Amino acid sequence: MELLYFGDKGWGDELFFATLMTIAVSITAMIIGFIFAALFTPLKLSNNKILNSIGNAYTTVIRGVPELLVIYLFFFGGSGAIMFVASIFGYNDYIEINAFLTGSFSIGIISGAYSTEVFRGALQSIDKGQFEAAKVLGFNKYIYFFKIILPQMLRLAIPNLSNVWQITLKDTSLISVTGLVEIMRQSYIAAGSTRDPLFFYSFAAVLYLMLTFLSMQLLNRLETKYSKGY
Amino acid sequence: MDIELMISSFPKLLNATLITLKLLSVSLILGLFIGLGFAILRMNNNKLINKFAYGYSYIFRGTPLLVQIFVIYFGLGQIEYLRTTFLWVVLKEPYWCAIIAFSLNTGAYTSEILRSAFQTIKPGYLEAGRSLGIPSKIIFTKIQIPIAIKQSLPAYGNEIILMLKGTSLASTVTLMDLTGVAKYIISTTFKPIEVFIVAGGIYLFMTFIIHNVIKYLEKKYGFQT
Numbered sequence: 001m002e003l004l005y006f007g008d009k010g011w012g013d014e015l016f017f018a019t020l021m022t023i024a025v026s027i028t029a030m031i032i033g034f035i036f037a038a039l040f041t042p043l044k045l046s047n048n049k050i051l052n053s054i055g056n057a058y059t060t061v062i063r064g065v066p067e068l069l070v071i072y073l074f075f076f077g078g079s080g081a082i083m084f085v086a087s088i089f090g091y092n093d094y095i096e097i098n099a100f101l102t103g104s105f106s107i108g109i110i111s112g113a114y115s116t117e118v119f120r121g122a123l124q125s126i127d128k129g130q131f132e133a134a135k136v137l138g139f140n141k142y143i144y145f146f147k148i149i150l151p152q153m154l155r156l157a158i159p160n161l162s163n164v165w166q167i168t169l170k171d172t173s174l175i176s177v178t179g180l181v182e183i184m185r186q187s188y189i190a191a192g193s194t195r196d197p198l199f200f201y202s203f204a205a206v207l208y209l210m211l212t213f214l215s216m217q218l219l220n221r222l223e224t225k226y227s228k229g230y
Numbered sequence: 231m232d233i234e235l236m237i238s239s240f241p242k243l244l245n246a247t248l249i250t251l252k253l254l255s256v257s258l259i260l261g262l263f264i265g266l267g268f269a270i271l272r273m274n275n276n277k278l279i280n281k282f283a284y285g286y287s288y289i290f291r292g293t294p295l296l297v298q299i300f301v302i303y304f305g306l307g308q309i310e311y312l313r314t315t316f317l318w319v320v321l322k323e324p325y326w327c328a329i330i331a332f333s334l335n336t337g338a339y340t341s342e343i344l345r346s347a348f349q350t351i352k353p354g355y356l357e358a359g360r361s362l363g364i365p366s367k368i369i370f371t372k373i374q375i376p377i378a379i380k381q382s383l384p385a386y387g388n389e390i391i392l393m394l395k396g397t398s399l400a401s402t403v404t405l406m407d408l409t410g411v412a413k414y415i416i417s418t419t420f421k422p423i424e425v426f427i428v429a430g431g432i433y434l435f436m437t438f439i440i441h442n443v444i445k446y447l448e449k450k451y452g453f454q455t
Contacts, residue, residue, distance in 0.1 A: 064391070064437035065430040066398030068409050077422035166292075173294035177402065184296060191304065198305035205293040205301060212292040 003194060004203070011190045011200070018186035019207055025104050025182060026169045032108025033168065037115035044120050055116070062113035067171050074106040075178045103175035111168040118164060122156035123149070155226045162219035166212055173208070183207050236424045239415050243429050246411035247436075253325075253397045253407060257332035258390060264333060265340025272345045283341070290338030295396050298335055303327040303403045328400040336393050343389060347382035348374060380451045387444030391437050408432060 006012040036058075043055030062070065083095050126149065134148045176184035187204040191197035271283035290298065306312055306321055320326045351374060359369040401410030412429035416422045 061430065061434065064395075064434045066395040066409055066433060068398040068401065069412060069426060069429060069433070072409075072413050072416055073422050073426040075422075076416050076420065077426070080420070080422070170294040173296045174399075176296070184294070184300075187300075196308065198301065198308040201297060201301040201305045205289070205297045208293045208297060209289065 003190075003196065003199060011186070011194075014186050014190065015183070015203070015207070018181055018183045019211070021100075021180070022169070022172050022182040022207075022211070025100065025107065025172045025175065025180070026165070028100075028104035029107035029111050029168050029172065030165060032104060033111030033113075033115045033164070036109060036112025037119050040112070040116045041119040041123065044116060045123065059113045059116050062110055063117075067107075067110050067174050068177070070110055071103075071106045071174055071177065074102050074109075078102045078105075099175075099178050099180040103172070103178055103180045107168060107171050107175060110171060111164055114164045114167060115161065118157050118160040119153065121160070122153045125156055126152050151226075158219070158223050158226055162216065162223070165215060165219065169211060169215065170208065232419075232421050232424050235415075235419060235421055236428050239425060240428055242415065243408060243411055243425075243432060246406055246408045247432055249400075249405065250394070250397050250407040250409075251436075253328060253332065253400055253405075254390075254394055257329050257336055257397075258393060260329070260333035261336030261340050261393075264337030265344055268337065268341035269344035269348060272341060273348060287338040287341050290335050291342070295331065295335050295399055296402065299328060299331040299399055299403055302331045324400075324403040324405050328397075328403055328405055332393065332396060332400075335396065336389060339389050339392070340386065343382045343385045344378055347378040347385075350381055351377050383444060383448050383451070387440065387448075390440050390444070394433070394436055394440065 004010050004012045004015070006016075040055045040058050043051045044059070046052050046055070079095055079097050082097060086092075086095060130148060130152060134144045139148065172182060173184045176182060176188065179185065181189070183204050187200040191200040194200070268283045268286055271279050272287075274280055274283075302321070303324060306327075312318055312321065320330075355373055355377065356369060359373050360366075364372075397407060398409035400407045401413060404410075406414070408429055412425050416425045419425070
């Protein structure tokens with residue numbers, strides 16, 4: 001238990017901040033995922049064959065390739081790609097991108113593929129009459145989407161989005177390979193310097209369990225909030 | 231684009247695919263038995279046994295697979311007592327540690343899939359079996375299990391694909407599976423995009439095959455709702 005003391009003696013404060021880092025990466029990744037989903041969901045639903053296959057390619061490739069491989073692609077390829085873009089603008093120095101950004105971006109792309117599928121499913125299961133009625137009543141585009149379609153879509157999407165959140169939260173453990181100090185990396189460091197891997201990795205498991213448990217409680221509340229009236 | 235690198239790395243990656251497939255198949259088979267065992271425990275009326283099975287699946291589904299591998303590979307070796315038993319022969323090998331972690335992980339998911347499949351079996355089938363005087367053991371093996379397998383095929387197909395992606399984590403405990411070799415080639419050549427295309431292509435091909443086999447099985451055995 002001494003190992004968990006806060007301050008210089010134990011690893012309590014380090015692990016606490018690492019947990020905050022995991023939460024921060026997960027939330028950032030989830031938001032980046034939503035941006036990707038907002039871009040690709042319309043593509044997947046589009047009637048244009050080319051646009052449609054772009055949308056399908058994104059979700060198929062990302063969901064069919066291991067997360068670790070995607071992370072390696074961005075970890076090793078990310079700074080190269082940015083340096084290439086920078087060299088077009090005449091900047092030739094070495095650019096190192098932040099591990100937090102690479103990590104949340106690669107996890108975000110993965111979580112975006114799952115979110116896209118969730119949103120697509122939710123949009124498709126809204127009753128067609130709702131779209132027609134909104135059009136017939138002559139609402140403008142803003143009200144049409146934000147006041148009529150989106151709330152119904154969210155109600156259907158939230159239970160599945162909480163699954164996506166769980167997947168994203170667990171996937172963040174993989175970005176420890178890039179050196180970002182989140183729960184896994186911190187446990188690795190602590191295990192290495194105290195020679196007590198069993199304790200620290202088990203404690204990491206407990207931290208993850210706590211995070212998944214607490215977030216499920218919150219998401220269940222959100223679920224009941226959005227399914228009011230049903 | 232370095233086409234030459236893509237061609238030269240292809241056989242190496244294909245060779246590593248064998249290890250990935252070995253890890254996948256062994257852990258799926260072991261996981262299926264574990265999953266079936268825990269699904270049966272979950273349906274037990276004894277509260278304690280039920281809670282135990284629920285706790286198992288909750289813990290393994292609520293923590294990342296990476297943590298599970300690290301606890302088993304780095305953590306268990308720390309217990310002095312284990313080093314003296316025959317278990318140490320298994321636990322000192324990263325290959326077996328990975329398989330243990332994967333099997334326990336997929337076992338937890340499989341137990342949930344099978345449990346929900348068992349629960350969706352219409353009570354009429356069991357009543358019909360009982361009224362025909364079939365012993366409950368045979369009802370279980372000849373009626374409940376076949377129906378549950380049919381019901382769980384789509385979900386189990388997803389689990390196989392998730393597990394295929396999960397085997398990539400074996401590379402974190404020094405195993406040279408497809409991802410491990412891909413990472414090695416990337417870090418020596420610094421050509422991530424080319425290697426990603428080849429390795430990702432192999433993974434996608436495997437996912438494609440698994441997806442179609444499951445689809446075929448679903449059609450053959452008739453998925454009932």
